[in-house]
Amino acid sequence: MANPITAITTRSAPYSRLKTALADVLLVQADASGAHTEVAIERSDRLGGGIVLTGAKALQKAEHLVREKKYERPILIDRARYAGKNRALASHAFDSDWVARQRALGLPALMPDAGYIGERDYPGLRDVLERTADLGSDVVALLPLHVSWLKQENLRQLVDAVTDVGVPIAVALEHKDDPLSAQYAVYGLVALLQTPVPVLLLRCDTSSIGALAYGALAAAVGTHSALRHIYPVVEGGGGGGRNPKPAAVVQRLLSYVHLDKIDLTAAMDPDHPDWHCSCDVCNGQSLMELNSAPNPEQIAFLHSIEILFRIRTGILLAGGLAQRRAAWTAQCSSAQFNHMDIDNTVSAWEIPDYLNNWVKRGNDTGGLSAPAIPQGARP
Ligand SMILES: [Zn+2]
Known part of the structure; x- marks a missing residue:
């Protein structure tokens, strides 16, 4: 009632x-x-x-x-x-x-x-x-x-x-x-x-x-x-999701990256700005510290949420929706380049598809007035 x-x-x-x-x-x-x-x-x-x-x-x-x-x-x-x-x-x-x-x-x-x-x-x-x-x-x-x-x-x-x-x-x-x-x-x-x-x-x-x-x-x-998604039911059981390795948001990459991968890559270029964090959790330390913490999954989450709120603040400060979209597209585009930068030194680094998709949507002709539904979907 x-x-x-x-x-x-x-x-x-x-x-x-x-x-x-x-x-x-x-x-x-x-x-x-x-x-x-x-x-x-x-x-x-x-x-x-x-x-x-x-x-x-x-x-x-x-x-x-x-x-x-x-x-x-x-x-x-x-x-x-x-x-x-x-x-x-x-x-x-x-x-x-x-x-x-x-x-x-x-x-x-x-x-x-x-x-x-x-x-x-x-x-x-x-x-x-x-x-x-x-x-x-x-x-x-x-x-x-x-x-x-x-x-x-x-x-x-x-x-x-x-x-x-x-x-x-x-x-x-x-x-x-x-x-x-x-x-x-x-x-x-x-x-x-x-x-x-x-x-x-x-x-x-x-x-x-x-x-x-x-x-x-x-x-x-x-x-x-x-x-961070609904895990599909798989044949023969499951559906609650696997138990993947913990991951943390790397701000300049606008992505979650597994802690093991952060360690491997950061060790090759430890002074690179990608691998240092000024959030309240990391306090200027290297992101490699996350994996050696007593509870890596929890500390990775704590760091990630600080970074996501920081990114959110930056986007909201851009202004109205048009400015926010432009700011988001610019951040995704910058993250694409930062991924490519890593790709030059370490193999197995690919730009996540969602970054490419957000950039493509943001740059779609007409921006705000671009068709909300792709061609072919209209009756
Ligand atoms: Zn941090």
């Missing part, structure tokens, strides 16, 4: 509470119960920050944070029933108590425990959007999408359904590595960000800043790799 007071307030000013609470926020997406939960919460508690608590215990954790810890930044609750080998599918019924308890906490954006929206599952997409709309104007539709929804042949259906139903959306993308490694995915995401509804991007990495530059209301960066 919708809280009548909340419903009246939000109906009179659509999305105003959502926008006030979440505009340009860089969220930290963390497991609700895990080795890094507390430190993630602590680091997210800053101006322009907030937290996405993830998993079955997310709500319980949020209740503790709000009622006991008096955490005042935005909190989003992602039950993640769409992930893992026993994932729920889009047709799965929402747990009404899950939303009611979020509403009781006064959270700025309530999310139902939506299931996975598979390739070409248009009925499932409509179903999640429409059932979310029925829950009240303070609820955001959680869309855990197969990345092919961003392909030009599917994008129009997606954009039209989102526009037609008219509820804010929170998108998470499925891919075994990086959903935005495909050019169509960056173009599709940008098109989705131009729909009239507020869009949040969950489970992302450095591209979260790109999303903010292109008009996402807020974007979330995962504390570890499994929370």
